[in-house]
Amino acid sequence: MPIEQSGSAAAAFQGFRSFEARGDALESSWEAGRLEVRDARRNEPLAAFAVAPGPRPVLRLAESFADTDASADAAIAALEAITTQWGVTEVHVDIEHQPTRALLHRRGVVRPHIDGDRCEAAMLWQYAPLWLGSRAEAPYPLRYAMTGEKRHPLRPPKPAGTVYARYIPWLRRTLTLHAATVEHDLASLHRWMNDPDVAHFWQEEGDEEKHRRYLQGLIDDPHMLPLIASIDGTPFGYFEVYWAKENRIAPFYDANDYDRGWHVLIGEPAFRGKAFLTAWFPRHPAFPVPGRSAHAAHRRRAALGPPSPDRQPRSGRLLEGQAVRFPAQAGHAGDAAARTLLRRASVPARGPGRTGNGVLSVLSVLNG
Template structure:
């Protein structure tokens, strides 16, 4: 594999960042892609738009570098083409790279053709959460009267990053800390529009105690979302088995749920919802491959939120009553999220203006 770059793409406006700490960008120019990383030589690829075939033109010598750069190029193509059903990887790709990608489930072989299927590729954790550890070992413990798997140590820093083509911005989720995020949470929770649903307005000390409690709770993970460097919202992820929701349905061991505050008015609206909502679901499915369902319990009277959730693949299961509100149980299946490619809306403006072809179904 040579480290020499064969292309110098001019379209620097189309840039795709891989997961936290990877600092990968992909520049796209017509049918050519160049992947760059600060500490490695660039990689170059050509996309044959007539049959949807991606061919490496230049790769770094290290197998790990070649694999992650190839995955970044694949992600760039799929992000620009939400209708793409499959992508053929050139059979001339170095055998050791094909073997690595096949072992990881990035590539599947059909009649000796190495194919990338979006529904399998998007389940790879590396490009978006920056790690590929095995699932946390299973051991059952008790929390009160709830028996559930012991939960893994909580992550720190940026836990997920994905470039959003139709916004030309990168969404990131950060593990919330008192030092970095308490003032944001305090301001957002005191917004009358937020307080109408959360009922958590209060003093800075109240919110310090609130966030401290969540950070210390093994079943909760508070996150702050940002577009590029602008924080926009607060999220609480929870394992459903230990949560207040568990008594109201047959909660599985790795079901996960979430609550949300969009704190900045500038980031409300469909374009942003279609970015942060599927990205948050994507993170939860990637964080543990055993998570098969994501659940939620929005207020039954919050009709706009329920419509947004249905458009994003959630099914309404039933209405039920908490002590503090009438709620609707909603549920998203892993199979539906990935098989229906819900991480990227088909009507994305980026796809409509892209020069890359969606005719990948013509490969076989």
């Protein structure tokens, strides 16, 4: 459904989708002071809220048609829509139903203040279930292992299928990431690797058998996670996410046990450019730790990205607009490229938006 966007802090909106990755998305629509959240698959209302717009809007639960868990999900969906569409950093929350209120407190998306309950965008956007493909699970037990001479935590099993999904309102489309497989993704990867623009940087052009071995090797490697990015089901890019501690970069970078790094290619020219970069870069998968490993994200100190602007000037200029700084030169096994580095402390406590402040959504999965 179309999203109305304007300069007004109280612009009406319809069809804002939350919890896409679970397969039962919720849709939020606001007009004339009433915000309704519906189950998109069943087309049934879950809750209705009265909303007073302003620099710090007030969200009050007016009606609920669901149980406590679903009512809490509806409130979180409403808060995501408000903070995204209106760019606000705080929302006052008035929910009289105590079990729902208590559940929102336990999830960390609403906190009590002296003047009542409040949702802070900087905390809401760390609520990983909004975008990850599986419900939160218990932390994976900590045990150290050795990979060659590198000591690191034993990693949980890698996820399969869709691991991340999120509605991008300025594109009016849904961004998804799924674990790559040879059966379904080899043809796309083979074509992309032989694209001259991609080959210039990746230098992995070749026949399909070469790329079959390449992809299967990454799937078999416990410290690598190959992912395919899609917009509304159309594949457009490829990500390689790695645990920094086990990677060849480890001797040249003071890696935390749970830091991750990433490489990316955008294979479809129609999906290149700022409008799409601002959709996927703030949500890049060095931070989303899908499936059973979602618990580890709160331990992550930083994410390493591709080379700095002196190596990729055009993309570097775009990345600079996403609150990313470029650290000093770091050796990298035959490559002295500087790497982009995003630390937790560098992410601003602002609501997500279309351009620069969208980087806050990286935090959405730090505490998954």
